[in-house]
Amino acid sequence: MGALVLRMRQLQVEEADQYRLLADENRINVRLLAPSRGLIYDRNGRIIAENEANYRVVLVREDAGDTELVLERLGQIITISPDDLEKVRKELKRRSAFVPVTVADRLSWADMAEISVNAPALPGITPDVGLSRSYPLGPDFAHIVGYVGPVTDYDLANVEDEDPLLQIPKFQIGKTGIENRFDRDLRGKAGSKRIEVNSVGRVMRELDRIEGQSGDTLSLTIDADLQNYVQARLAGQSASAVVMDTENGDLVAIGSVPAFDPNKFVRGISSKDYSQLTDDPYRPLSNKAVGGAYPPGSTYKMIVALSALEAGLIDPSEIITCTGFIEVSGRRFHCWKRQGHGQVDLRKSLVESCDVYYYELAQRVGIDKMTAMARRFGMGQKFPVPMTGISHGLAPTKDWKKRSRKQDWLIGDSLNAAIGQGYVLSSPLQLAVMTARLATGREVMPRLVRSVNGQALPDGRGGDMGLPEEWLKLMRDGMFGVVNDRTGTAYASRVIDDTVRISGKTGTSQVRNITAEERKSGVISNEDLPWERRDHALYVSFAPADAPRYAVSVVVEHGGGGSKAAAPVARDILMQALYGGLPPLEVYPVGQRDRIETERRALELRSPTAGVTAEKDRA
Amino acid sequence: MSYLEYSVKRVPVGISKIFFINWPLVLLICAVAAFGFLMLYSVAGGSMTPWAEPQIKRFIMGLVLMFIVAFVPVYFWRNMAVTIYLLTLMLLLLVEFFGITSMGAQRWINLGFMRLQPSELMKIALVLVLAAYYDWLPLNKTSHPLWVLAPVALILIPSYLVLRQPDLGTAILLMAGGGAVMFLAGVHWLYFAGVIGLTAGTVFSVFASRGTDWQLIKDYQFRRIDTFLDPSSDPLGAGYNITQSKIALGSGGWTGRGFMQGTQSRLNFLPEKQTDFIFTTLAEELGFIGGATLLGLYAAILIFCYSSAMVNRDRFSSLLILGIAAAFFLYFAINMSMVMGLAPVVGVPLPLVSYGGSAMLVILIAFGFVQSAHVHRPR
Numbered sequence: 002m003g004a005l006v007l008r009m010r011q012l013q014v015e016e017a018d019q020y021r022l023l024a025d026e027n028r029i030n031v032r033l034l035a036p037s038r039g040l041i042y043d044r045n046g047r048i049i050a051e052n053e054a055n056y057r058v059v060l061v062r063e064d065a066g067d068t069e070l071v072l073e074r075l076g077q078i079i080t081i082s083p084d085d086l087e088k089v090r091k092e093l094k095r096r097s098a099f100v101p102v103t104v105a106d107r108l109s110w111a112d113m114a115e116i117s118v119n120a121p122a123l124p125g126i127t128p129d130v131g132l133s134r135s136y137p138l139g140p141d142f143a144h145i146v147g148y149v150g151p152v153t154d155y156d157l158a159n160v161e162d163e164d165p166l167l168q169i170p171k172f173q174i175g176k177t178g179i180e181n182r183f184d185r186d187l188r189g190k191a192g193s194k195r196i197e198v199n200s201v202g203r204v205m206r207e208l209d210r211i212e213g214q215s216g217d218t219l220s221l222t223i224d225a226d227l228q229n230y231v232q233a234r235l236a237g238q239s240a241s242a243v244v245m246d247t248e249n250g251d252l253v254a255i256g257s258v259p260a261f262d263p264n265k266f267v268r269g270i271s272s273k274d275y276s277q278l279t280d281d282p283y284r285p286l287s288n289k290a291v292g293g294a295y296p297p298g299s300t301y302k303m304i305v306a307l308s309a310l311e312a313g314l315i316d317p318s319e320i321i322t323c324t325g326f327i328e329v330s331g332r333r334f335h336c337w338k339r340q341g342h343g344q345v346d347l348r349k350s351l352v353e354s355c356d357v358y359y360y361e362l363a364q365r366v367g368i369d370k371m372t373a374m375a376r377r378f379g380m381g382q383k384f385p386v387p388m389t390g391i392s393h394g395l396a397p398t399k400d401w402k403k404r405s406r407k408q409d410w411l412i413g414d415s416l417n418a419a420i421g422q423g424y425v426l427s428s429p430l431q432l433a434v435m436t437a438r439l440a441t442g443r444e445v446m447p448r449l450v451r452s453v454n455g456q457a458l459p460d461g462r463g464g465d466m467g468l469p470e471e472w473l474k475l476m477r478d479g480m481f482g483v484v485n486d487r488t489g490t491a492y493a494s495r496v497i498d499d500t501v502r503i504s505g506k507t508g509t510s511q512v513r514n515i516t517a518e519e520r521k522s523g524v525i526s527n528e529d530l531p532w533e534r535r536d537h538a539l540y541v542s543f544a545p546a547d548a549p550r551y552a553v554s555v556v557v558e559h560g561g562g563g564s565k566a567a568a569p570v571a572r573d574i575l576m577q578a579l580y581g582g583l584p585p586l587e588v589y590p591v592g593q594r595d596r597i598e599t600e601r602r603a604l605e606l607r608s609p610t611a612g613v614t615a616e617k618d619r620a
Numbered sequence: 621m622s623y624l625e626y627s628v629k630r631v632p633v634g635i636s637k638i639f640f641i642n643w644p645l646v647l648l649i650c651a652v653a654a655f656g657f658l659m660l661y662s663v664a665g666g667s668m669t670p671w672a673e674p675q676i677k678r679f680i681m682g683l684v685l686m687f688i689v690a691f692v693p694v695y696f697w698r699n700m701a702v703t704i705y706l707l708t709l710m711l712l713l714l715v716e717f718f719g720i721t722s723m724g725a726q727r728w729i730n731l732g733f734m735r736l737q738p739s740e741l742m743k744i745a746l747v748l749v750l751a752a753y754y755d756w757l758p759l760n761k762t763s764h765p766l767w768v769l770a771p772v773a774l775i776l777i778p779s780y781l782v783l784r785q786p787d788l789g790t791a792i793l794l795m796a797g798g799g800a801v802m803f804l805a806g807v808h809w810l811y812f813a814g815v816i817g818l819t820a821g822t823v824f825s826v827f828a829s830r831g832t833d834w835q836l837i838k839d840y841q842f843r844r845i846d847t848f849l850d851p852s853s854d855p856l857g858a859g860y861n862i863t864q865s866k867i868a869l870g871s872g873g874w875t876g877r878g879f880m881q882g883t884q885s886r887l888n889f890l891p892e893k894q895t896d897f898i899f900t901t902l903a904e905e906l907g908f909i910g911g912a913t914l915l916g917l918y919a920a921i922l923i924f925c926y927s928s929a930m931v932n933r934d935r936f937s938s939l940l941i942l943g944i945a946a947a948f949f950l951y952f953a954i955n956m957s958m959v960m961g962l963a964p965v966v967g968v969p970l971p972l973v974s975y976g977g978s979a980m981l982v983i984l985i986a987f988g989f990v991q992s993a994h995v996h997r998p999r
Contacts, residue, residue: 002915002919005915005953005960006964008960009869009908009915009960010908012866012875012960013872013907014873014874014908015868015904016870017871017872017874018873019870020869020871021870021871023867024870024871024884024904025869025871025883027864027883027884027889028883028887028987189750197883198887199887199888199889200887200889257698270797
């Protein structure tokens with residue numbers, strides 16, 4: 002008797018707390034409430050990523066009675082594929098009778114209404130609404146914002162993330178782009194509800210609920226209208242372009258075509274659609290603007306010139322004679338112009354893009370000084386832009402070659418590097434940063450996210466680069482000549498409005514080696530080559546020339562020459578940016594206006610209200 | 621000394637017997653039963669059905685039976701003891717052949733209006749027959765080996781039949797209850813020491829043999845014994861009941877979670893919450909105070925029985941009262957030890973509280989014998 006009392010005391014008084022805890026563990030289940038994902042806006046407040054209502058119907062077996070009959074009736078209202086039906090049947094069998102099983106989702110409002118009206122005939126069927134990510138602007142922001150998708154086991158294994166939200170079935174997390182890089186901020190904080198369950202897990206009642214905290218709102222530096230224009234202007238090629246505000250480093254547009262519809266990924270892309278994307282030689286899935294690494298070609302020449310000026314190894318007025326080629330250690334290095342440029346000074350070397358001039362500089366300066374200058378302009382570094390698949394590019398040094406290639410640096414490598422060929426690689430983003438820095442003399446840094454929850458992030462204005470203004474002026478003057486001198490390589494892509502004059506530099510980067518035999522028999526022109534062996538066309542530019550506002554880099558993969566394929570695109574983009582819409586035809590040279598007008602008509606621009614109509618369609 | 625040798629003149633007769641009933645005992649029994657009704661009401665989620673209402677009806681029926689038994693002179697019961705025992709033994713045999721199988725055990729026979737569990741009846745029948753035996757046996761022969769064998773047989777035969785049903789809990793109660801009557805009758809303590817020693821020795825040697833060449837039982841039998849002795853080694857299987865029971869008990873704390881607020885029982889985590897594990901619900905909802913109060917009521921019942929037996933000069937009567945008290949004690953002690961995790965889980969209900977007709981009727985009839993002995997005690 003005494004033993005019983007003592008034991009009762011031990012259990013109920015001394016160990017009571019421990020058992021109370023165990024009892025609560027038994028009965029209380031904590032269910033997470035998914036917070037709504039943070040919204041993403043462009044710089045003007047246009048919505049880029051939002052959460053749409055996902056209407057679905059769930060079936061509770063014990064309320065349905067005859068589930069087959071209910072499913073059959075439901076099948077008369079909405080179409081359920083036999084596959085899905087089989088899945089639902091399996092799920093119903095597997096789960097307890099009181100667990101709701103999703104029968105169909107992403108239903109239209111009309112379907113939902115009809116189901117609601119027919120509710121008496123559909124016992125156990127409950128309409129339900131959840132949230133799902135949607136991108137009203139479709140492919141325009143596919144590469145920038147990326148997309149979300151359900152958490153996979155792969156994600157769980159690879160991310161050291163204790164966030165309990167990830168355990169919610171079908172919880173969406175950012176897979177690429179800003180959605181991925183800002184995932185933690187966009188995700189928000191999980192809410193929770195505590196529910197009382199009985200021994201078989203049936204929910205008896207809700208004890209309390211803490212609402213989640215929705216994710217942060219992001220505001221980007223991108224202008225959705227310009228972005229749309231850039232995508233449309235590049236369309237039809239495998240190309241990319243970066244538009245940067247030279248003043249503060251804001252990335253106003255980042256084009257990469259072809260693109261894809263991120264909404265397909267959110268809803269679960271079909272394998273047919275997916276293989277279509279992966280099989281396309283134009284690589285729609287890759288974000289070429291930041292992830293593509295191309296030999297910069299002649300756009301690199303300002304870097305080489307500046308490094309020579311800084312080393313004091315060239316006087317801007319010094320004349321170097323171009324005979325069409327130069328011979329170094331028994332090898333001929335050709336200028337793109339076979340007959341040569343003749344007498345070339347620094348300005349002319351840029352305007353007419355003389356290669357021999359830079360072969361000479363390369364021999365004087367050496368690769369390490371050239372690369373040091375390139376790094377100051379952002380080459381070979383990964384900018385902290387919140388996108389995925391960002392390329393480092395490559396700014397080669399002697400050391401680098403020894404380490405990675407186990408070979409000594411050759412003088413020929415320097416010569417190739419001087420014209421942006423060989424080992425040098427840069428992304429369109431790096432080219433845009435380089436151009437912005439040339440235009441301002443400041444260490445402009447790219448910025449993609451303007452503010453988080455209304456709190457502005459630091460801009461990328463940057464401090465002075467420490468380069469003498471006169472040298473930079475030389476570069477800008479040369480670049481002005483490229484576009485505005487009659488002999489300039491981009492003369493055809495000039496504008497005639499003095500307030501928006503463009504400065505630029507063309508580049509053409511070889512994808513193949515031109516052999517000595519080919520050179521003898523005449524170099525095959527790009528048009529005669531298969532697409533994938535044609536040269537990349539590059540162009541860097543800024544405008545207005547006298548007071549730079551925007552820097553634009555364009556790379557058209559296998560587009561042929563930079564002056565023909567890339568420069569006109571950059572001009573149109575610059576004008577679009579400066580005028581905040583289509584510029585008057587008067588800015589273009591008289592002879593080109595008709596052609597440009599025709600081109601404009603062919604352009605497939607999104608209507609300015611596209612996002613809004615999409616909203617109405619759903620509602 | 622036999623009953624007839626006392627003066628019967630002062631023994632109450634007729635309806636006046638009602639004034640000689642041990643009323644405090646009746647009140648205590650009602651109080652304990654009331655505890656039971658409350659808990660049955662609570663575990664049904666605040667409803668008289670399905671448990672509280674039938675239980676109250678049976679209790680009233682049992683109370684009537686108790687008074688009927690109490691009004692019958694105790695010597696009649698002494699004379700009937702052997703007959704009752706034999707009848708009950710026959711019922712047990714009937715169960716063996718014609719019983720209803722329920723939940724894996726064959727314990728009941730259908731009487732039409734109710735299902736009777738003869739093993740419950742045997743608990744009193746055995747006490748009756750043993751008390752009568754020692755009343756009949758001259759005192760000097762009490763510890764004679766030959767005269768010890770007879771009651772041992774009286775105990776072991778029904779115990780064996782009950783064990784076959786199988787109902788280990790009741791078998792243990794029969795053996796322990798019978799042994800208690802023998803001990804109270806004054807059988808020499810060396811017999812008990814011998815039995816206990818022998819049992820302990822057997823258990824010890826079985827366990828000592830484990831893993832040796834001369835292992836006495838099979839490995840799987842050992843494993844069964846392991847989970848029997850330590851259910852926590854198998855928390856989701858055999859140990860589930862006792863683990864949940866301890867959680868429920870412990871979470872009650874000092875004052876309990878409040879009437880009808882016990883989560884363990886209300887949400888079905890507790891098994892058998894209306895029968896064997898009802899004390900758990902009580903302790904969860906009413907806490908240590910509630911549990912201790914019930915235990916206090918039980919103790920008071922035992923004390924009243926003991927004092928009644930002490931003043932009774934009739935050997936049969938006092939043996940009967942003490943024997944029933946001992947059986948009653950074993951009943952609730954084993955049940956409580958079980959739900960508190962002190963003893964292995966054997967199906968023993970909590971007397972007067974657990975839901976169940978046979979047990980309730982049998983206990984009340986047993987207290988009828990106690991009252992009969994009290995009313996008709998020699999004066």
